[in-house]
Amino acid sequence: MKTTDDLFNLSGRTVLITGGAGHIARRAAAAFLERGADLILVDRHRDVLASAQDSLSALGHGGTITTMTADLEQPEDVAELIQRVHQGVTKLDALINAAAFVGTDKIEGWGVPFLEQSLNTWRRCLEVNLTAPFALIQGLYPLMEKAPSPAIVNISSIYGQVGPDMSLYEGTTMGNPAAYAASKAGLAQLTRWLCTTLPSHFRVNTVTPGGVERGQNPEFRTRYIANTASKRMATEEDLVGVLLLLVSDAGAYITGQDIAVDGGWTAK
Ligand SMILES: NC(=O)c1ccc[n+]([C@@H]2O[C@H](COP(=O)([O-])OP(=O)(O)OC[C@H]3O[C@@H](n4cnc5c(N)ncnc54)[C@H](O)[C@@H]3O)[C@@H](O)[C@H]2O)c1
Numbered sequence: 001m002k003t004t005d006d007l008f009n010l011s012g013r014t015v016l017i018t019g020g021a022g023h024i025a026r027r028a029a030a031a032f033l034e035r036g037a038d039l040i041l042v043d044r045h046r047d048v049l050a051s052a053q054d055s056l057s058a059l060g061h062g063g064t065i066t067t068m069t070a071d072l073e074q075p076e077d078v079a080e081l082i083q084r085v086h087q088g089v090t091k092l093d094a095l096i097n098a099a100a101f102v103g104t105d106k107i108e109g110w111g112v113p114f115l116e117q118s119l120n121t122w123r124r125c126l127e128v129n130l131t132a133p134f135a136l137i138q139g140l141y142p143l144m145e146k147a148p149s150p151a152i153v154n155i156s157s158i159y160g161q162v163g164p165d166m167s168l169y170e171g172t173t174m175g176n177p178a179a180y181a182a183s184k185a186g187l188a189q190l191t192r193w194l195c196t197t198l199p200s201h202f203r204v205n206t207v208t209p210g211g212v213e214r215g216q217n218p219e220f221r222t223r224y225i226a227n228t229a230s231k232r233m234a235t236e237e238d239l240v241g242v243l244l245l246l247v248s249d250a251g252a253y254i255t256g257q258d259i260a261v262d263g264g265w266t267a268k
Contacts, residue, residue, distance in 0.1 A: 007250040011036030011063075013147075014089050015247055018072060018136065019099030021048035024155070024209065026056070027236035028096070028243045033061040035244065040066045040088070042081060043099070072099050072132035073124055082139030091146040094247040095136065097187070098155045101128035103177065111175020122179040129183035134190060145199065151247045152204040154191050156258065160184025161208060161266050168224055172217040184208075188258045195256030203255040205246050210234045210262030229264025 015032050017025045020041025029039055033056060043049045049067040056065055066088060070081040085092065101124055103110035109118025133154055144150035157180070164176040187206065194204040211224055213233035225231055242259055245251040260266050 002249070004250075008035055008244060008248045010093075010248055013093035013247075014038045014040065014091065015094040015096065016040040016042065016085065016092055016140070017096040017098055018042045018132070020067070021045070021052040022098060023212065023214070023236050024239050025096070025098040026052050028098075028240055029056055029065075030059055030061075031240045031244050032247065033059060033063045033065070035248070036061075036063055037093075037247075038064040038066075040068060040085065042068045042070055042072075044069065044071050072128045073101070075127075075131075075135070078132050078135045079139070082136065085140060086143065089143060092140055092143040092150070093147040094151040094153070095140055095144065096153045096155065096243065096247070097133040097136065099128060099132070100155070100180075101125040101183070102180070103175075105173040105175065110177050110179075111173070112177075114178065117177050117179065121177070125177070125179035126183050126186075129180070130186045130190070133187060137190075137194065144202070148201065149249065149252055150202050151251070152191075152194065152202065153243060153246050154187045154204075154206045156184040156188045156206045156208045157181075158208055158210050158260065158262050158265050160186075160188050160206075161258070161260065165227070168220055168227070170219075172220050174217060174220055191258065192256050203246070203251065205251075205254060205256070206258040207239065207242055207246065208258055208260040208262060208266070209239055210260070210265045212236060227265065227268070228262075229267060232263060234261065234263060 015037045019025050021043040046069050053065050070077040109121040159181040191204050191206040211233050
């Protein structure tokens with residue numbers, strides 16, 4: 001019988017995380033290192049990756065941390081990234097698609113009413129949030145196929161499951177554009193499609209976080225929390241358990257699922 005340490009053990013496993021310098025990815029990366037994994041962190045900018053690498057190395061868990069820069073909005077960057085991964089490893093045990101185009105209020109045609117949302121920004125969002133994961137999964141497939149129990153985890157959002165309540169954003173500069181929702185819903189459906197079509201040793205799952213506490217507008221925060229069964233926003237740590245479960249042998253029989261870590265937001 002395997003111990004719980006065996007079930008969650010990641011030594012000898014290589015995990016690639018896109019958006020690897022981001023908040024959720026970085027916290028999960030620390031947990032994977034603690035369990036013995038070797039990591040490949042992918043992100044847009046060299047400096048944020050270097051800072052993630054430094055802070056993760058300082059934890060002293062062992063396991064290698066390789067960083068690779070790529071702008072996932074650029075198909076040529078994605079193709080080059082795939083080549084570099086093939087040159088760097090002989091098998092890939094897990095791929096976590098965590099990078100996302102989340103926009104800002106400075107981006108034209110993003111967090112604005114529907115009729116003002118632009119096709120160009122829609123395309124940018126879909127490129128990063130849906131097309132790049134598709135291309136990466138396809139390009140890295142030959143490396144993942146060689147792993148005994150390859151795991152793909154696509155990070156979606158509650159807005160990939162339910163429509164937004166725009167009254168939450170009233171009086172703030174925050175928005176909730178159609179492109180983000182559609183890209184995340186598409187990612188969750190890509191998960192199901194891959195689950196039933198890839199070879200049976202693959203596991204493909206979606207993780208759906210609720211809103212993470214990041215100093216948002218206080219009025220938004222109060223309204224958001226009032227709509228949440230757990231009566232708080234998420235923390236990065238809330239995502240660690242499910243991500244570790246899905247990449248390790250503890251989650252060996254979980255595939256095709258969309259697991260919400262949202263304090264009950266989507267239960268209503
Ligand atoms: N924070 C939340 O409230 C929340 C809620 C639901 C879902 N999510 C999802 O969780 C995931 C992680 O989010 P987070 O909160 O850690 O965000 P984050 O912004 O801290 O991390 C995202 C990372 O993706 C990288 N990235 C963005 N565009 C990229 C590109 N074109 N190429 C390469 N890298 C790119 C960013 O540089 C960043 O490091 C995302 O998929 C996000 O949509 C977050």
